[in-house]
Amino acid sequence: MLFQVEMTVMIPADMPAETAAEIKAREKDYAQELQRSGIWRHIWRHAGAYKNTSIFDCRDNQHLHDVLTGLPLFPYMQIDVTPICRHPSSIREDDR
Known part of the structure; x- marks a missing residue:
């Protein structure tokens, strides 16, 4: 299943720089591990914001939940998820 995921990162201003860098x-x-495995198919940065739009390819909703909650920055994110599917006019064979 494909999901469009928008993630906005909000690291607390009082977090020590060393802690933020480690996270x-x-x-x-x-x-990058998720990208290499094919789960995190695409990632785009939003210019001027600590935000991205990504496409995830997960088995189901629970798999996506597990992947997202495994992100080290998860506690500092606002996440919006939209399930998506292949458009019938798409010429891309790998869109499912």
């Missing part, structure tokens, strides 16, 4: 490093590693 961001773990986030990057986890995100």
